[in-house]
Amino acid sequence: DQVPKVLISDNGTQFNGKQIRAWCEDMKIEQHFVSVSHPHANGQVEVTNRIILNGLKMRLEKASGTRVDELTSVLWAYKTTPRSTGETPFSLVYGMEALLPIEVELQSKWSSTYEQGQNEELMMAALDTIEELREQTSTRVETYKQRMRASHDRKVKVRRFEVGDFVWKRIDVLKHGKFLPQSFWGRIEHEFYHLQQGNTTVDEYIRTFTWMCLFTGDSVNTDVKKARKFLKWLNQRFCELVGIHGVMSYADTMQRAQEVESYLIPIAPVPSYYHTSQPAQTPIQYAQPISSVPPGSSLGKRKSNFHNKKIGKKGNFRKRNNHPTGIQACPRFAKSHSGECL
Numbered sequence: 001d002q003v004p005k006v007l008i009s010d011n012g013t014q015f016n017g018k019q020i021r022a023w024c025e026d027m028k029i030e031q032h033f034v035s036v037s038h039p040h041a042n043g044q045v046e047v048t049n050r051i052i053l054n055g056l057k058m059r060l061e062k063a064s065g066t067r068v069d070e071l072t073s074v075l076w077a078y079k080t081t082p083r084s085t086g087e088t089p090f091s092l093v094y095g096m097e098a099l100l101p102i103e104v105e106l107q108s109k110w111s112s113t114y115e116q117g118q119n120e121e122l123m124m125a126a127l128d129t130i131e132e133l134r135e136q137t138s139t140r141v142e143t144y145k146q147r148m149r150a151s152h153d154r155k156v157k158v159r160r161f162e163v164g165d166f167v168w169k170r171i172d173v174l175k176h177g178k179f180l181p182q183s184f185w186g187r188i189e190h191e192f193y194h195l196q197q198g199n200t201t202v203d204e205y206i207r208t209f210t211w212m213c214l215f216t217g218d219s220v221n222t223d224v225k226k227a228r229k230f231l232k233w234l235n236q237r238f239c240e241l242v243g244i245h246g247v248m249s250y251a252d253t254m255q256r257a258q259e260v261e262s263y264l265i266p267i268a269p270v271p272s273y274y275h276t277s278q279p280a281q282t283p284i285q286y287a288q289p290i291s292s293v294p295p296g297s298s299l300g301k302r303k304s305n306f307h308n309k310k311i312g313k314k315g316n317f318r319k320r321n322n323h324p325t326g327i328q329a330c331p332r333f334a335k336s337h338s339g340e341c342l
Helices: 018-026 043-063 067-079 089-094 101-106 116-153 187-193 202-213 223-232 236-245 250-261 314-322
Strands: 006-009 030-033
Touching (some): 202 223
Parallel strands (some): 006 030
């Protein structure tokens, strides 16, 4: 029921090829091709209309909107102007060049030597050579296309890819505009502001969150805002364990959430150059799993004593680090410090 009965398209090779014809026959689909004169299905007609409209715009600046009166002169200018084929459209149709009105007024050589009888004989002779002129024009067109193709190929770098190669993927941020259906306006942002992880996995939540971010405006325009929004709607128990390292980038936050979901959070090993008495290779320690952490608690978070620090008094800072403060020493820096252990 979802297969169309009729396929209407232009005369391009992508719709008129053998494969598409065979596919339509197998699916019982009728193919209808639009007429060549239809502007929406003919590239040459669209280009010609654009040239005519540009000519009308330039003429209407002085004609005060008399478009119908100026259309004849614009068409005459288009027909008597040499194109990339080396000939004018008028000469390809009638086999000879047009006599411009200005030449009749100024009495050029063509108009001054005009004879009615001789002119008719020359017109009949020109009809015999018009096919040769059109063949020469086709040759020029093909030569022009080859020259343009060679110019384009010189700038193209050949890249060969195989399955498994890593490539850069460009993702354009979609916002409200002509490329976003109007049915999505408002609804996407409404769902985004009410997004919750719920019982879904972290990977499913990441996919939904990333897709919603494509349609939002200033709420996630920076990496920090994106990470905060990600934590805001993450599962509460996940959020408590992910947020122990303070503000991280969005990529680190996603990676941390995936590690939390695996029930083990790796803690960075102690570097060998901080404790010479310890072995150079310290095994990685792991925190307790999520199931054994009571709700509302966090792992590895230290009490901040920033309020005890007096700015400008260096002695007090040294005294605080050299004497016990009741806070467990940081395993990474071998001393107590303010803030969270990063």
